[in-house]
Amino acid sequence: MRMIFMGPPGAGKGTQAAVVAEKYGIPAISTGDIFRANVGEGTPLGLEAKRYMDAGEYVPDSVTNNMVRDRLAQPDAEPGFLLDGYPRTLAQVEELDGMLAASGASLDAVVVLTVDSEELVQRLLKRAETSGRSDDTEEVIRHRQDVYTEQTAPLIDVYRDRGLLLEVDGLGEVTEVSERILTALDGVSRG
Ligand code: ADP
Numbered sequence: 583m584r585m586i587f588m589g590p591p592g593a594g595k596g597t598q599a600a601v602v603a604e605k606y607g608i609p610a611i612s613t614g615d616i617f618r619a620n621v622g623e624g625t626p627l628g629l630e631a632k633r634y635m636d637a638g639e640y641v642p643d644s645v646t647n648n649m650v651r652d653r654l655a656q657p658d659a660e661p662g663f664l665l666d667g668y669p670r671t672l673a674q675v676e677e678l679d680g681m682l683a684a685s686g687a688s689l690d691a692v693v694v695l696t697v698d699s700e701e702l703v704q705r706l707l708k709r710a711e712t713s714g715r716s717d718d719t720e721e722v723i724r725h726r727q728d729v730y731t732e733q734t735a736p737l738i739d740v741y742r743d744r745g746l747l748l749e750v751d752g753l754g755e756v757t758e759v760s761e762r763i764l765t766a767l768d769g770v771s772r773g
Contacts, residue, residue: 583608583662583771584687586669588737589695591726592702592709593752594759598695599666601760602767608662611653613646615666618715636716638725640670640733647677654681670734691770692741693763695752699727 583606589595596612603610617635620628627649634641650668653659669675682688703723710718717726741747748766752759 583664583691583767584682584689585662585664585691585693585767586689586741587664587666587693587695588734589752590697590699590702590730590734591723592706593695593697594705594756595666595695597756598693598752598760598763599664601756602693602763603664605764606662606664606767608664609658610664610666611650611659611668612666613650613668613670616649616653617641636722638717638722638729640729643671643673643677646670647674650674650678651681669737670730672736672740675737675740689744689746691748691767692746693748693750693766694738694741695750695759695763697752701753702727 585602587595587599587602596614599610599612617628617631621632621635622628627645630645631641640646646668650665654663665678669678703720706718706723707720709715710723717723738747748763748770750759750762750766
């Protein structure tokens with residue numbers, strides 16, 4: 583199973599991605615987590631990424647694409663994967679298409695978590711109290727929502743046109759949302 587998780591910042595993507603990946607026995611690959619790990623280790627990639635992340639901007643496509651290409655080449659991603667937070671731009675969609683085509687693979691599903699944007703800002707402000715993430719200030723949070731609307735929301739139409747889109751209501755208890763996602767995916771894996 584090869585799937586993508588999309589949704590605005592704060593929609594609960596990361597939490598749900600972990601649950602679903604575990605269920606399917608595939609790695610959850612979060613570009614945000616990989617960037618943060620690199621920032622933590624002070625690698626050149628981390629130093630480059632941090633400037634953008636702290637401003638609530640996307641890391642340049644070339645940097646992100648190369649990182650994902652390397653990650654998807656790891657043996658654990660061969661039978662399947664769940665991409666959390668990638669692709670986020672049309673250029674990344676094309677790049678991923680190329681990577682998959684090169685290995686004769688294709689996507690099975692794109693899950694989009696939908697949540698009201700004011701609810702999201704409130705969630706993120708709450709998370710900011712404990713996360714220690716330097717991109718969790720109100721100004722940066724609002725900016726990240728705008729960047730999502732401008733650059734990533736258009737991808738929803740692309741994947742809908744391909745018949746891959748599963749839109750899931752992201753509002754409610756974590757377990758409730760997990761159930762909705764797994765039910766939607768169940769239809770896909772049965773064909
Ligand atoms: P959130 O869902 O709250 O935006 P993430 O952990 O997914 O958080 O991402 C944190 C930051 O990492 C993003 O704001 C962006 O700077 C960077 N990032 C993550 N994924 C990508 C991507 N696919 N393309 C460009 N930048 C990305």
